[in-house]
Amino acid sequence: MSFAAQIKIPATYMRGGTSKGVFFKLDDLPERAQVAGQARDDLLLRVIGSPDPYGKQIDGMGGATSSTSKTVILSKSSQPDHDVDYLFGQVSIDKAFVDWSGNCGNLTAAVGSFAISNGLIDSARIPENGLCTVRIWQANIQKTIIAHVPVTNGEVQETGNFELDGVTFPAAEVQIEFLDPADDGEEGGSMFPTGNVFDELTVPDIGTFKVTMINAGIPTIFLNAEDIGYTGTELQDQINNDDAALKRFETIRAYGALKMGLISDISEAKSRQHTPKVAFVSPPKSYQSSSGKDVHETDVDLLVRALSMGKLHHAMMGTAAVAIGTAAAIPGTLVNLAAGGQDREAVRFGHPSGTLRVGAQATIENGQWVVQKAIMSRSARVLMEGWVRVPADCF
Template identity: 70%
Template sequence: MDFKPQLKIPGTYMRGGTSKGVFFRLQDLPDFAQQPGKARDALLVRVIGSPDPYGKHTDGMGGATSSTSKVVIISPPSVADHDVDYLYGQVPIDGDFIDWSGNCGNLSSAVGPFAIANGFIDPARLPRDGIATVRIWQANIGKTIVAHVPMANGEVQETGDFELDGVTFPAAEIALEFLDPADEGEDGSAMFPTGNVVDEFEVAGVGTVRATLINSGVPVVFLDAAALGLDGSELQPAINDDAALLAKLEAIRAAGAVRMGLIGDVAEAAKRPLTPKVAFVAPPKDYVSSSGKPVGATDIDLLARAISMGKLHHAMMGTASVAIATAAAVPGTIVNAAAGGGTRDVVRFGHPSGTLRVGAEVKQVDGQWLATKAVMSRSARVLMEGVVRVPREQVAAG
């Protein structure tokens, strides 16, 4: 066989929040990958290094976890009054496909800095020093994200003293606004796809499950930790080393996806591992985070843990954080009950790496709950930029 030189594709490796991924400008992708389809997916899956039966991503850019096996494509805006389109892909470690069904809230924080540094924003609009506002069209879910990016000396400011639990080193703070995060229909029921703040449904091999099914930021199936025999303070080993519990949670996730109308049959859930998420919550209690930092019950409103791509997330997905804050603001949800009931527009929850504060604005119109905005702070940083190399023979070149 005549082996050809590797493809060389300009790219940027970035951390955003507690995730990291490979960022591409659409125009820099090979012609065959500038349109969605199998050829693009094959290229990007190979960039990450999947599928990897060894679970290490040794021969790719992925980090062998759900938080570090991600790709992003940035392109000029397709919607008026926006600065860029942001398309996000989650690459399974052992799968040969990409799940494009949702957003990554953490990597959303890196989109504004990438857009500024790569010429998507008119320089005349950018302050030399201060805050640059970037309006992002999240193309996966059709929603607007507004990023407030710090600038210094005409460039994106990346360093700073903002600390984010789950990220080792401090950096500059980036405030994110997720506008209308719930995909409401005309009757508003899509925020709660079943029309209920709590549902009970049967799960094969599990029994009757009580859950809050919400679509805000990302579709999530929220469970009471106690109903699973948990207390909500668990760290990754306690969950990820329990194969029976993970299988139970996946069965609940699949049944919840059907109940929410995201898939027609539980068998389809394996091809949609990114969404919905399944999470469990509990009232606050003292615990020690994965870094050894004590978290006091008086410092948080509730405990929250979420499963991402079949494993307990090391911190909390940004989109799931939006769902937590929104659900906490609505009386009667399982999340609201864990937080002590009542009404609230800000929630601070404990996750495996520490704590996170998220604001959410909700309102009730004609008996239906609507979410208008969620707000949180993250940070982002360029880790490396240059070219990504991909073996031509191992991707579909169209």
Template identity: 75%
Template sequence: MTTQNHPPQIKIRAIYMRGGTSKGVFFHVPDMPLPAQQPGAARDAILLRTLGSPDPYGKQIDGMGNASSSTSKAVLLARSTQPDHDVDYLFGQVAIDRPFVDWTGNCGNLSAAVGPCAIAMGLIDPARIPQDGLCTVRIWQANIGKTIIAQVPISNGQVQETGDFELDGVSFPAAEVQLAFMDPADEGEDGGAMFPTGQVVDQLDVPGVGSFAATLINAGIPTIFLNAQDLGYSGRELQGDINGDAQALARLETIRAHGALKMGLIQDLREAASRQHTPKLAFVAPSASYTASSGKAVEAQDVDLLVRALSMGQLHHAMMGTAAVAIGTAAAVPGTLVNLAAGGGERSAVRFGHPSGTLRVGAEARLQDGRWVVAKALMSRSARILMEGTVRVPGDCF
């Protein structure tokens, strides 16, 4: 028997964190191998191998991923190159069954972990960190070119991670991290693309599927909102009601692809297959009582509306943070499907029901020169370091 020489594994410093209802592997860019310190194939290959993708079994057994879009994520942090910002934050959504990393959008849930992680990595000037109180971390979200301001709780000069803030979709309470997504609408090159078609409600024609009223919005993350009833749903669905139905998922993906085309995010329907992270597809319904995935009873009077959203082709177990920004922004604009599902009128905040429970998000919208403008969207999440040290990947993986 002959022995073939294989390269050893290499170590890369990393922090494994929960942020909101997501988990990801966080890297400090200078700690990565030199070829991966710049965008490109080497970086993608290392992130794929770290998470355990592509995995034809869909389990990510040989990596840090946990076989869901919420847990197959990577974050790259560095000292900010932007004026008046502390940290540059780049997010990669790592596909599970394909060799693909999607860099087209942000992760709002992991945004809550960026401030605490930046402090842990020593990226924040110690003079800026109070002995007790809140540390303001100004984050440059490099995927979408937007500012996020995080208020990170500090106790005895250290990030306070434990607490009594409860977040539906997360098993245990933790400390609250307040987030402000500044100017969350994507203004685009033409200076006004929060609603890329110029309408708050469009008719989305999907050949072979149907024609749907739709609100197409660029805020937090590009999102297509539909009425649940038009899809044959109630808005009370849990993951098991949809994710086991291959025909339904294919139908929803077809709708998403046509929505992406109408939003100008792709030029050909075939491009949607390589742009899974954006846009998101969500459907809304008026408030109603239902039982959340945890068994918790959500009463109709406790929410303004119901929202279900898909991420990477599957119904999300709770709600993506960036989609929550889109929900809050759309709710603040009279006449959108989100606003109408919540009862219409002027709103600066909504509490919506999702598969794991409820979430409150705020946004203030105003008409300026004939177009809608949103200064910021607000919500609270929590974050916690789960493990820190080094990840190992085969030395020939990139």
């Protein structure tokens, strides 16, 4: 009996923010995986090592968490005034599907670096020393993102002294601007899909909760921590080791997705795990982060915990940080109220690994809230580059 040999595909394994993923150039993929469809999904599943009933992704590049089960496909941009098209695939760990419904804000920090190093940026636009501005078209959500990538001696500068809570070692700072981060497309239709800065969400057999549902960065459902029995200081194990709590959060997420118009039937939530996110907020409190670092009440404006792919995130998703900063800038949202209720253009929030600052400016235009951009700083680094190998008959 003969078996198909393995093939090798050029790839780069990168950290961006508090996530890791496998990066590909579109034209390096096998021809049938260069277009969206089952072949592409099957290839990426095999690269990452999914579906894995053991939940470990031992036979692939994934790290068995939502933060490390990610793929990115990049190409020269098809859009005017943009440098690179960025397509993100969130790979399920234990199920055979890739979710293309949203962006990864953390890996966005690595997109500019990869694009510069892999010939996707016109060399005339790369300074010998300074910042290279990379204009990214985020293909999943049809939005523009600007990355300011440090360059030294004509090459991407990855080392530095910028520290990001949730990342062990310091690196070079990459500033990211998410332009017009609110969703104005078909899904949801506006920043606040119900037209309200807060609503009541009824979840059968669980309860009715005050929520802020927002489409900014990534569709997100915010709840008050105390309304669901938490303080807002929880760390990963307190949530992720509680199967009943995870099931309750998933049910809340599903009914929130329905109310946001992201799905038309509650059953569709199972095949849309990446969006929307669920997060809970509380006013500032002191706590000890997962690394043992003390976060003092006076260090932050509020606390936020968020779930990704059914588990509490170890830090904060970059796209969810955009949602937090946007909601904090708009009076009356649960995020704004948890932060004290005043007008603000930036917010520092506490998450399980420490703190993060994100800025956003909100204005009312024609009776609707509008946010021109949200800004945050991340870092990125190449971890390994070369080829990944997969069986030739896996896709």
